[in-house]
Amino acid sequence: MNIGQAAQASGVSAKMIRYYEEIGLVPKAARRESGYRDYEEADIHRLRFIRRARDLGFTVDQIGELLGLWADRSRASSNVKTLALSHVEELRRKKAEIEGMIATLESLAQSCHGDDRPDCPILEELGAAGHDVSGLQAQPRRFGAPGFSPRRG
Amino acid sequence: MNIGQAAQASGVSAKMIRYYEEIGLVPKAARRESGYRDYEEADIHRLRFIRRARDLGFTVDQIGELLGLWADRSRASSNVKTLALSHVEELRRKKAEIEGMIATLESLAQSCHGDDRPDCPILEELGAAGHDVSGLQAQPRRFGAPGFSPRRG
DNA sequence: CATAAGGGTTCCCACCGTGGGAAGGTCAAG
DNA sequence: CTTGACCTTCCCACGGTGGGAACCCTTATG
Numbered sequence: 001m002n003i004g005q006a007a008q009a010s011g012v013s014a015k016m017i018r019y020y021e022e023i024g025l026v027p028k029a030a031r032r033e034s035g036y037r038d039y040e041e042a043d044i045h046r047l048r049f050i051r052r053a054r055d056l057g058f059t060v061d062q063i064g065e066l067l068g069l070w071a072d073r074s075r076a077s078s079n080v081k082t083l084a085l086s087h088v089e090e091l092r093r094k095k096a097e098i099e100g101m102i103a104t105l106e107s108l109a110q111s112c113h114g115d116d117r118p119d120c121p122i123l124e125e126l127g128a129a130g131h132d133v134s135g136l137q138a139q140p141r142r143f144g145a146p147g148f149s150p151r152r153g
Numbered sequence: 154m155n156i157g158q159a160a161q162a163s164g165v166s167a168k169m170i171r172y173y174e175e176i177g178l179v180p181k182a183a184r185r186e187s188g189y190r191d192y193e194e195a196d197i198h199r200l201r202f203i204r205r206a207r208d209l210g211f212t213v214d215q216i217g218e219l220l221g222l223w224a225d226r227s228r229a230s231s232n233v234k235t236l237a238l239s240h241v242e243e244l245r246r247k248k249a250e251i252e253g254m255i256a257t258l259e260s261l262a263q264s265c266h267g268d269d270r271p272d273c274p275i276l277e278e279l280g281a282a283g284h285d286v287s288g289l290q291a292q293p294r295r296f297g298a299p300g301f302s303p304r305r306g
Numbered sequence: 307c308a309t310a311a312g313g314g315t316t317c318c319c320a321c322c323g324t325g326g327g328a329a330g331g332t333c334a335a336g
Numbered sequence: 337c338t339t340g341a342c343c344t345t346c347c348c349a350c351g352g353t354g355g356g357a358a359c360c361c362t363t364a365t366g
Contacts, residue, residue: 003315018316066276069276070279076271077266080267080276081265088255088258105241114231114235122237155342157341169325171344212323
């Protein structure tokens with residue numbers, strides 16, 4: 001199976017398959033005489049696994065762990081569950097950040113009449129000296145969590 | 154005022170101030186004879202504005218627009234409000250994606266006993282042939298939205 | 307058999323926003 | 337004058353992903 005077919009079958013683009021190989025997330029693919037990578041069912045299976053884990057927002061590192069657990073048929077299911085739940089915690093944090101932003105922005109937008117007059121509390125707030133915008137909604141101090149980048153495919 | 158003081162006063166790191174200057178988000182700072190950048194109150198003010206807008210999850214491009222609107226004292230407030238609300242829409246989409254992930258993961262985790270036995274529905278689901286994990290929760294098809302990276306400072 | 311189309315291969319570049327660090331210049335205080 | 341804190345520019349890294357160039361391989365068709 002060529003990389004193109006593997007991509008189609010797994011939902012992971014050829015570019016990404018090569019990238020995952022490069023960073024060691026998947027083992028180096030077998031090569032034909034031509035130099036073409038050659039994939040089998042098991043490889044497709046693994047790629048699909050990765051694709052789904054990405055869809056669930058796991059980072060590549062976490063997916064590496066998951067693959068390890070997946071391969072180890074004697075591991076305790078608690079290991080997997082722990083990993084999953086700690087990821088859920090992470091997701092909840094991000095959700096809370098976003099909710100804070102939404103709440104602040106909505107309250108600012110609500111107080112802006114939004115017509116052709118120039119005065120606008122949104123900009124006034126952003127430009128005001130001193131305090132923190134997030135304080136408007138009494139959000140937890142730190143928005144900036146480690147970056148989150150969902151799949152874009 | 155040196156860049157260090159400006160950073161302190163605005164909450165934007167010196168690195169980021171230089172970066173914003175480089176990409177043209179802020180005008181080139183005045184220089185002393187020594188070559189040091191020199192900042193005034195108005196610059197600090199603008200940097201604080203940027204910092205807050207980042208805290209609210211606006212992209213650098215959007216902040217550019219916001220700064221333009223901020224500077225234009227005769228613009229209609231509706232322009233600002235529109236921009237803010239469309240950003241809120243974006244945030245809502247991201248929130249929904251995250252909620253989908255959380256829901257799926259929780260339902261998987263719930264069905265995993267999480268003890269020292271090896272069988273684990275989480276990995277089984279991820280590794281299953283065929284269907285889409287998100288289907289478990291009947292989420293809207295596409296998780297992968299354009300990337301989201303909140304501030305990390 | 308020759309050629310074209312559509313794969314594949316590697317390699318580099320870009321994005322966004324941020325941090326790290328090296329190599330060198332400046333400034334203020336001791 | 338020396339020390340240390342600061343500034344300057346420049347390059348590199350991250351996570352993931354896409355774009356594209358330059359080149360090789362395979363397969364179908366005239």
